Amino acid sequence: MPLPDLHSTRERLRHGETSAADELGAAVAAAHSGSNTHVFLKTRFEASAAEAAQVAAAAPLAGLPVSIKDLFDFAGDVTTAGSLALVQAEPARIDAPSVARLRAAGGVVVGRTNMSEFAFSGVGVNPHYGTPPNPCDARTPRIPGGSSSGGAVSVATGASFIGLGSDTGGSIRIPAALCGIVGFKNTARLTPLEGAYPLSGTLDTVCAMTRSVRDAVLAHEIIAARKVVRVDTPLAGYRLAVATTQMLDGVDGTVARAFERTLRRLRDAGARIDEIPLWQIQDLGSIQSTGGFAAAESYAWHRQLLAREGSRYDPRVRLRIERGAAMKAYEYIELQRARSAWVREVGQALAGFDAVLSPTVPIVAPPIADLAPGGERDEAFFRVNALLLRNTSVVNMLDGCAISLPCHAADELPVGLMAWHGALHDDKILNLAIQIENLLTTTTTTT
Structure with missing residues (x-):
C-alpha cells in the first residue's frame, strides 16, 4: 500500500483526521526503524516538534516533516556534504535559500x-557514514541511488514528505527511480544554488523528491518561488518522443517490460508517441572527451581542501575530482562552446514534441555488496555509476528539465519513467506527468 502523499495528508489535517504532531510522530518512528539505517546524519526531532506546533494549519506544508540533503546550509549546523573532510568546518550562519523557503512554507526539518x-x-x-539500504527489498540490501540517497529513502519510508536534494547528472532522479518515488529536476536557473556546496556550477540544480507528482509541483513552487501554470490537457493532446539512440541500450528485463507496458498504456489512452533517433546524444562522448564540467569545476573548488584533507576523502570520489586537474583552459572553453552548439541542435530536433520519454535508469537497483569498496568491485562500481548516470545526465547537459515517476508493477523492483525536454519546459513536463501518473495509478498493473 503506497504511503499517503502530502496533499492527501493536508486534506486529512483539514478534516481533523490527523494532526501535524501525529504526522511528525509517525515520521520519527519511521526514522528510527530499520528501514532508515544510515539515512540521517543528524536529526532534530524535538526542535521540529516545537516548530510544528507553531505552524498555521493553512500553511502550504502545514507543519509536515521534510528532510534536507547534507549539502545544504542549515543555520547552526556544520554542512559536511557526506564527507569527513568538512567535519571541522564552521557552522552555517543562515539557512540556504531553498531550506528557508521550505521552512517559511511551514515545513519542519527533521534532519540532514x-x-x-x-x-x-x-x-x-x-564509506564514511554507511549506505542507506533501498527500502524496495527487505531481503537483499540494495543501493538507494545517489547522490541524494538518504533523502530518497526518507521519503519512500515515511520519514519525510519532501526530500530536498540536488541534481548535477541525475542525483535526484536516479534515487527516485530506484526507490519508487517521484523526483523532479527543474531548469537549473529557476532555483537558487546559494548555501549548497557545489559540484558543478554549470550543471547543479536544487530540487526535490516526493511521493507524488502533485507534491512535486508544490515542492517546486516553494523552492523556486513561482507558480506552475496548470492545464488539464489530456494525454491525447500531447505529442511525445522516444529517443532510440543510447537511451534504450543495455536495459534489463524488468525495466524493459515496465517501459514498454507504460508506452502501450499511453498509446491506448491516445498519446501520440514517435520513435526518433536523436543521434545528437551519441556526440556527448566526443564533446566531453577531454573531461566534463563536473571534474573540472569540482577540482577548482576542492583543490585546496584536497591538499589539506585529501586522505579523508572517499578514494573513488577523490579519483574523479582529481581528473579535473588535467583539463586545460582552452579545453574548458571549447567544452562550453560545444555544449551550447549541442543544446541548439537538440532543441531543433525536439521541435514539435512536448516531451521525450525514456527509462530514468536502464537497470534496477543492484545489491550494495556487489559495489562495496575493494578490488574488482571498484570496477563494478564505476561501471554501474556510468550506467545509472547515462540517461539522466543528458538532461543536465541540455540545461533541461525532467521528472522521474514510478512505472513498475507491484511485484517488480522499482522502475522510473523519465519525461524530459529542454530549458523552461518545466510546467509542460509537470502537467504531462500528472496525466501519466493518473493513468498508471488507475490502471490495473500486471506483469
Missing part, C-alpha cells in the same frame, strides 16, 4: 540526510 560524498556519484554508497 546522507549522500554520496560531495554529491559525486549516482550509486549512493558512502
Whole structure:
C-alpha cells in the first residue's frame, strides 16, 4: 500500500483526521526503524516538534516533516556534504535559500540526510557514514541511488514528505527511480544554488523528491518561488518522443517490460508517441572527451581542501575530482562552446514534441555488496555509476528539465519513467506527468 502523499495528508489535517504532531510522530518512528539505517546524519526531532506546533494549519506544508540533503546550509549546523573532510568546518550562519523557503512554507526539518560524498556519484554508497539500504527489498540490501540517497529513502519510508536534494547528472532522479518515488529536476536557473556546496556550477540544480507528482509541483513552487501554470490537457493532446539512440541500450528485463507496458498504456489512452533517433546524444562522448564540467569545476573548488584533507576523502570520489586537474583552459572553453552548439541542435530536433520519454535508469537497483569498496568491485562500481548516470545526465547537459515517476508493477523492483525536454519546459513536463501518473495509478498493473 503506497504511503499517503502530502496533499492527501493536508486534506486529512483539514478534516481533523490527523494532526501535524501525529504526522511528525509517525515520521520519527519511521526514522528510527530499520528501514532508515544510515539515512540521517543528524536529526532534530524535538526542535521540529516545537516548530510544528507553531505552524498555521493553512500553511502550504502545514507543519509536515521534510528532510534536507547534507549539502545544504542549515543555520547552526556544520554542512559536511557526506564527507569527513568538512567535519571541522564552521557552522552555517543562515539557512540556504531553498531550506528557508521550505521552512517559511511551514515545513519542519527533521534532519540532514546522507549522500554520496560531495554529491559525486549516482550509486549512493558512502564509506564514511554507511549506505542507506533501498527500502524496495527487505531481503537483499540494495543501493538507494545517489547522490541524494538518504533523502530518497526518507521519503519512500515515511520519514519525510519532501526530500530536498540536488541534481548535477541525475542525483535526484536516479534515487527516485530506484526507490519508487517521484523526483523532479527543474531548469537549473529557476532555483537558487546559494548555501549548497557545489559540484558543478554549470550543471547543479536544487530540487526535490516526493511521493507524488502533485507534491512535486508544490515542492517546486516553494523552492523556486513561482507558480506552475496548470492545464488539464489530456494525454491525447500531447505529442511525445522516444529517443532510440543510447537511451534504450543495455536495459534489463524488468525495466524493459515496465517501459514498454507504460508506452502501450499511453498509446491506448491516445498519446501520440514517435520513435526518433536523436543521434545528437551519441556526440556527448566526443564533446566531453577531454573531461566534463563536473571534474573540472569540482577540482577548482576542492583543490585546496584536497591538499589539506585529501586522505579523508572517499578514494573513488577523490579519483574523479582529481581528473579535473588535467583539463586545460582552452579545453574548458571549447567544452562550453560545444555544449551550447549541442543544446541548439537538440532543441531543433525536439521541435514539435512536448516531451521525450525514456527509462530514468536502464537497470534496477543492484545489491550494495556487489559495489562495496575493494578490488574488482571498484570496477563494478564505476561501471554501474556510468550506467545509472547515462540517461539522466543528458538532461543536465541540455540545461533541461525532467521528472522521474514510478512505472513498475507491484511485484517488480522499482522502475522510473523519465519525461524530459529542454530549458523552461518545466510546467509542460509537470502537467504531462500528472496525466501519466493518473493513468498508471488507475490502471490495473500486471506483469
